[in-house]
Amino acid sequence: AQSVTQPDIHITVSEGASLELRCNYSYGATPYLFWYVQSPGQGLQLLLKYFSGDTLVQGIKGFEAEFKRSQSSFNLRKPSVHWSDAAEYFCAVGTNAGKSTFGDGTTLTVKP
Amino acid sequence: GAVVSQHPSRVICKSGTSVKIECRSLDFQATTMFWYRQFPKQSLMLMATSNEGSKATYEQGVEKDKFLINHASLTLSTLTVTSAHPEDSSFYICSASPRTEFISPQHFGDGTRLSIL
Numbered sequence: 001a002q003s004v005t006q007p008d009i010h011i012t013v014s015e016g017a018s019l020e021l022r023c024n025y026s027y028g029a030t031p032y033l034f035w036y037v038q039s040p041g042q043g044l045q046l047l048l049k050y051f052s053g054d055t056l057v058q059g060i061k062g063f064e065a066e067f068k069r070s071q072s073s074f075n076l077r078k079p080s081v082h083w084s085d086a087a088e089y090f091c092a093v094g095t096n097a098g099k100s101t102f103g104d105g106t107t108l109t110v111k112p
Numbered sequence: 113g114a115v116v117s118q119h120p121s122r123v124i125c126k127s128g129t130s131v132k133i134e135c136r137s138l139d140f141q142a143t144t145m146f147w148y149r150q151f152p153k154q155s156l157m158l159m160a161t162s163n164e165g166s167k168a169t170y171e172q173g174v175e176k177d178k179f180l181i182n183h184a185s186l187t188l189s190t191l192t193v194t195s196a197h198p199e200d201s202s203f204y205i206c207s208a209s210p211r212t213e214f215i216s217p218q219h220f221g222d223g224t225r226l227s228i229l
Contacts, residue, residue: 041223042222043116043223046219090156098146098209099158100158103155
């Protein structure tokens with residue numbers, strides 16, 4: 001069975017600073033990996049996805065993530081954080097049947 | 113882009129009431145939809161896979177008779193929480209992908225906040 005670990009429960013960064021959110025996964029086959037963002041009381045919005053090919057993927061809102069098979073990681077990065085980026089971030093591993101397993105999430109707080 | 117609509121967005125009702133939540137794919141057809149439950153400050157837990165024209169597949173520990181799922185068409189799945197009690201209060205989210213996309217990601221509805229008094 002697949003699993004996802006997000007080691008950081010809560011991260012605080014200053015506006016304009018860089019950001020990295022960690023994600024480690026466990027999956028027996030080639031993983032399909034995703035990062036989602038959730039604002040309070042809302043559903044999830046897809047930031048980016050990795051299926052195959054280039055291990056550095058670009059997403060919306062200036063986010064990128066790098067797939068490292070040797071480390072079973074798929075960390076999310078952004079060079080300069082904006083106050084509007086404050087939200088809950090979920091890493092997920094998916095199967096080709098559409099089922100996804102989510103990490104416990106990382107809450108991002110942005111200081112002015 | 114693909115849009116999933118979930119209704120209602122918020123429900124407050126008395127204990128013992130049954131509550132129906134709808135999940136619609138607005139501009140695509142979905143043979144499979146997923147229902148998740150999210151407790152405050154926690155991750156999404158998959159409850160069941162809704163299959164168009166057949167029975168839903170429930171995850172371990174999820175009561176089938178408590179959470180009734182119907183996927184009557186390629187654009188609509190419903191989750192009915194039967195005889196709801198306070199412990200059923202939660203945030204319920206559905207997701208779906210176009211049937212032409214063999215691989216997810218899923219498109220998520222905005223969720224339903226269920227509060228049982």
